Amino acid sequence: MNRTELAENPFFVLEVPTSATRMEVERAGQKLLAQLAIGVTSVKRYKTPFGEAERDESKVRSALSALRDPEQRVIYELWAIDAPDESESGSLPAWGRALESIGWRGPCTD
Amino acid sequence: MFDGEQLQSIRSAAGEALTPSVVRIDAKGNVSVGSRAFRFLHKDPENTRGEFKRLMGSKNVYRFAAANLEKTPEELSAQVLLSLQKDVEAQLGVRPERAVIAVPALFELPQIKATSEAARLAGLSRIETIQEPVASALASGWSADECRGAWLVYDLGGGTFDASLLETQEGLLRIVGHDGDNFLGGRDFDLALVDWLVARIRESTGVEIQRSNPEHANAVAKLKVAAEEAKIELSRATGETSIVLEGLRVGNQEIELVEQPLTRAELESVTQPLIERSLRVCERLLRKHGVKLLERIVLVGGPTMMPALRTRLEQAFGAPFGSGLDPMLLVAQGAALFAATAALDARPSAPSHVASGPRLWLQYPAMTPDTSPFIVGRALDTADQVAAVQLSRSDGEWQSEWLALAEDLSFSGMVSLKRRASSTFKVAARLASGSVVVANPPEITVVHGVSIGEPPLARTIGVARADDGVAVYFERGAPLPIRKTFTHRTVENVAPTATDYALRVPIVQGDFPFAHLCRLVGVIQIPAASLRSALPAGSAIELTLEVDRGGALSAKAFLPAQNLVFEHVEQLLAPATSVDKMLVLVGELEQRAAALRGKAFREGARTAIVTLADFEATLGAVRGDLSAARGGDQDAAEKARRALIECDGMLGDLEAANAWPELNARVYEEHTYATHWVTEFGTEQEKRALSQCMDLVERALRARSAGEIERQLRAMQRIKLTAYYRDPESWSRALDAAASDLPEATDPAKAQSLLRQGRAAEQAGNRKELERIVRELWRLYPVDSEERSLSFNSGVR
Numbered sequence: 001m002n003r004t005e006l007a008e009n010p011f012f013v014l015e016v017p018t019s020a021t022r023m024e025v026e027r028a029g030q031k032l033l034a035q036l037a038i039g040v041t042s043v044k045r046y047k048t049p050f051g052e053a054e055r056d057e058s059k060v061r062s063a064l065s066a067l068r069d070p071e072q073r074v075i076y077e078l079w080a081i082d083a084p085d086e087s088e089s090g091s092l093p094a095w096g097r098a099l100e101s102i103g104w105r106g107p108c109t110d
Numbered sequence: 111m112f113d114g115e116q117l118q119s120i121r122s123a124a125g126e127a128l129t130p131s132v133v134r135i136d137a138k139g140n141v142s143v144g145s146r147a148f149r150f151l152h153k154d155p156e157n158t159r160g161e162f163k164r165l166m167g168s169k170n171v172y173r174f175a176a177a178n179l180e181k182t183p184e185e186l187s188a189q190v191l192l193s194l195q196k197d198v199e200a201q202l203g204v205r206p207e208r209a210v211i212a213v214p215a216l217f218e219l220p221q222i223k224a225t226s227e228a229a230r231l232a233g234l235s236r237i238e239t240i241q242e243p244v245a246s247a248l249a250s251g252w253s254a255d256e257c258r259g260a261w262l263v264y265d266l267g268g269g270t271f272d273a274s275l276l277e278t279q280e281g282l283l284r285i286v287g288h289d290g291d292n293f294l295g296g297r298d299f300d301l302a303l304v305d306w307l308v309a310r311i312r313e314s315t316g317v318e319i320q321r322s323n324p325e326h327a328n329a330v331a332k333l334k335v336a337a338e339e340a341k342i343e344l345s346r347a348t349g350e351t352s353i354v355l356e357g358l359r360v361g362n363q364e365i366e367l368v369e370q371p372l373t374r375a376e377l378e379s380v381t382q383p384l385i386e387r388s389l390r391v392c393e394r395l396l397r398k399h400g401v402k403l404l405e406r407i408v409l410v411g412g413p414t415m416m417p418a419l420r421t422r423l424e425q426a427f428g429a430p431f432g433s434g435l436d437p438m439l440l441v442a443q444g445a446a447l448f449a450a451t452a453a454l455d456a457r458p459s460a461p462s463h464v465a466s467g468p469r470l471w472l473q474y475p476a477m478t479p480d481t482s483p484f485i486v487g488r489a490l491d492t493a494d495q496v497a498a499v500q501l502s503r504s505d506g507e508w509q510s511e512w513l514a515l516a517e518d519l520s521f522s523g524m525v526s527l528k529r530r531a532s533s534t535f536k537v538a539a540r541l542a543s544g545s546v547v548v549a550n551p552p553e554i555t556v557v558h559g560v561s562i563g564e565p566p567l568a569r570t571i572g573v574a575r576a577d578d579g580v581a582v583y584f585e586r587g588a589p590l591p592i593r594k595t596f597t598h599r600t601v602e603n604v605a606p607t608a609t610d611y612a613l614r615v616p617i618v619q620g621d622f623p624f625a626h627l628c629r630l631v632g633v634i635q636i637p638a639a640s641l642r643s644a645l646p647a648g649s650a651i652e653l654t655l656e657v658d659r660g661g662a663l664s665a666k667a668f669l670p671a672q673n674l675v676f677e678h679v680e681q682l683l684a685p686a687t688s689v690d691k692m693l694v695l696v697g698e699l700e701q702r703a704a705a706l707r708g709k710a711f712r713e714g715a716r717t718a719i720v721t722l723a724d725f726e727a728t729l730g731a732v733r734g735d736l737s738a739a740r741g742g743d744q745d746a747a748e749k750a751r752r753a754l755i756e757c758d759g760m761l762g763d764l765e766a767a768n769a770w771p772e773l774n775a776r777v778y779e780e781h782t783y784a785t786h787w788v789t790e791f792g793t794e795q796e797k798r799a800l801s802q803c804m805d806l807v808e809r810a811l812r813a814r815s816a817g818e819i820e821r822q823l824r825a826m827q828r829i830k831l832t833a834y835y836r837d838p839e840s841w842s843r844a845l846d847a848a849a850s851d852l853p854e855a856t857d858p859a860k861a862q863s864l865l866r867q868g869r870a871a872e873q874a875g876n877r878k879e880l881e882r883i884v885r886e887l888w889r890l891y892p893v894d895s896e897e898r899s900l901s902f903n904s905g906v907r
Contacts, residue, residue: 005828023280026561027480031522034473034486040520058592065589068284071818075825078802 010063011080012048029064112446134158137176143193167224188231210445243274245444250408251560259405269295281479289395296413303337378418404429467550468494477557488520495542501535527558574616574625574901576893593656598906608638616902625901648889784830792833855890
């Protein structure tokens with residue numbers, strides 16, 4: 001998941017905590033949609049641990065829809081994390097280079 | 111009619127709650143609609159037409175012999191709408207200008223468009239359509255005091271059966287899934303009874319009435335009417351009724367009098383197999399979504415009045431029926447509620463009374479399940495000098511604080527609603543001078559009730575890539591309408607002189623990462639001849655896919671280098687499918703089914719065998735409909751087309767289940783790789799995320815949910831890639847791999863030069879530049895031809 005995708009987490013878009021009830025989610029979405037409709041400038045951007053992002057009506061609608069589905073919500077709860085800390089890598093034992101020995105060269109999609 | 115608290119149905123001029131969709135035009139051109147026309151349906155079929163709803167959006171026309179007129183299905187529907195408008199005007203004194211029209215769940219875009227056209231012909235200025243199961247759910251949700259848990263909407267109409275599963279929570283309704291049977295409806299119950307009657311008549315008189323013999327059509331029509339009447343009578347009274355028919359002409363024979371007693375037990379045994387069929391559909395739907403316990407069953411449609419059906423449903427699911435609900439009116443009530451949520455007031459807009467107060471632009475839900483929703487607004491005129499706004503409920507029990515205006519003149523605040531009722535708020539504005547005035551609008555009304563989320567996209571949609579991969583555009587569950595654009599790259603050089611070549615962009619549906627496992631739903635073809643100049647491999651092509659509210663897909667391809675746009679999508683299983691094309695499809699489906707059947711029997715897979723039996727039954731009905739369609743029966747052609755899509759889906763599900771071992775192996779593989787890279791280069795968050803992701807995969811494995819596993823695998827891959835590219839060596843390794851395949855590049859000279867630049871960037875330690883060069887190099891490599899043929903000959907990646 002890249003930074004843009006992380007920043008589009010519905011919990012960030014709607015600015016609700018992961019503990020929000022369904023009604024609180026709906027209420028937040030309804031308020032944002034109304035504010036976007038009348039052109040309140042302050043809601044056109046939102047802050048995330050991954051930087052600021054732009055908010056529009058379709059993002060809010062998608063976010064609402066994602067959090068209505070319990071299966072999807074679980075994933076976003078998981079990803080609604082703080083910004084990754086570059087300093088904390090490699091604290092677990094490494095697996096070595098076993099995979100390269102079986103011919104794996106890494107991903108080749110762009 | 112919905113006044114904010116009560117739902118009330120408006121009766122027709124004839125005093126009936128329902129108006130049948132039947133139109134009659136006599137020799138003088140006089141039009142009659144509804145029950146008055148219905149009486150002539152069998153007596154004067156040349157000038158009386160019914161059942162035109164399902165043919166909306168087709169090229170069909172109906173002839174009215176006596177008046178020598180031809181009418182389209184839209185024009186006939188418009189007549190029905192006009193008659194309904196007149197009834198409303200007669201009772202309420204206002205003629206509706208806006209309307210919500212409920213359409214069958216299976217209606218597709220052309221049919222929805224035709225519905226709007228009918229409304230326009232009837233003089234309605236604005237309409238919204240709502241799916242019938244959604245409307246029924248809204249109506250039943252509105253009347254329920256406390257709603258929570260899973261609901262089944264069991265909708266048995268005249269010709270089709272629909273089952274919808276809903277999840278309800280605090281007045282928020284969500285459609286979890288749909289299923290249905292296009293060949294099961296009240297009419298099939300009547301026909302079963304007709305067959306039974308035919309057998310009794312043969313026993314007592316020796317006369318054989320044949321449903322397939324055109325000369326017997328009149329007798330069959332009489333039997334049908336008698337069967338329906340007997341069925342309805344036995345739904346009301348217990349015990350026994352008698353079917354009496356006089357002067358029945360069968361070919362050249364005449365039966366003077368048929369008097370056949372019918373007991374309720376007989377009726378039940380005749381209709382039992384049909385009821386069981388509907389139950390199987392419901393069970394399949396519940397199983398698919400892992401629902402074991404139903405909180406409530408909502409019955410919709412006339413045939414659900416049958417006591418035997420109700421008893422059997424209760425036995426099977428052990429859930430209560432929504433009480434006090436009229437199965438015949440539920441859809442109409444739901445549409446009225448939807449009109450309220452969509453703020454569609456049917457009354458002509460009132461002449462705006464001269465309000466002198468400062469003008470405010472207010473945004474609020476007309477109906478909401480939330481008892482404390484937000485009201486947001488802004489002052490429209492700076493000259494008004496509004497400083498704050500206050501909302502007071504008209505019952506005097508609640509009042510907001512003064513909501514101060516922000517710099518951009520906007521304000522927001524929560525209001526408190528009366529439960530299950532309509533609340534009106536007076537709007538006051540405090541000016542900079544300190545004086546308080548009535549604002550414009552002076553008051554607003556919000557209803558506390560139910561709401562329903564947008565219908566979600568049923569299956570993931572994406573573009574098949576030449577390497578048998580899928581570029582996912584929309585994930586299952588995305589809200590409609592939706593639209594996305596991605597840039598792809600072409601995989602080979604195309605000369606504009608190549609006469610027989612076309613660049614193909616296949617659009618697929620399904621939750622699989624391999625294109626060949628997904629279902630092809632459409633193709634954009636770009637003929638070489640339409641290019642302005644040669645198109646080298648690796649050229650950018652911008653694709654935009656769009657799915658509208660009705661679920662119809664459209665696509666657009668843009669070649670920026672040549673400034674060309676292509677919008678023609680060859681749709682598969684599209685509405686205009688000819689009978690011949692459908693017969694070809696039947697053949698293809700049979701082949702696929704044969705392969706699946708062999709495997710299912712070898713492995714003794716019981717559920718697969720049952721599904722295949724359902725498939726066979728449906729396909730049998732399709733064959734019957736196709737031969738009727740050859741004889742010009744448009745309704746049958748339409749039914750066949752729908753059923754084919756359904757058959758395709760049934761086989762798709764079975765094929766997905768067969769890919770299970772392959773999927774299991776991929777989970778193992780993907781997890782191994784991901785664990786490796788995340789352990790070595792991942793952050794703490796990524797490690798945590800990966801382990802939780804794996805928990806979800808395990809849960810999905812237990813539930814045997816292939817779609818969910820695919821989604822989790824995509825997430826896992828993203829975690830893996832993020833970690834992988836944190837490895838300082840990763841791009842160097844990718845450059846090495848590209849170098850070893852250099853002779854295969856489509857443009858070796860360019861690849862050679864990129865490789866040199868890459869090495870230089872590697873030396874200089876410029877990772878960003880190295881990454882850019884490797885990505886460009888990748889575009890120069892050809893695609894494996896075998897993979898490409900698997901992915902519907904896709905010309906992009």
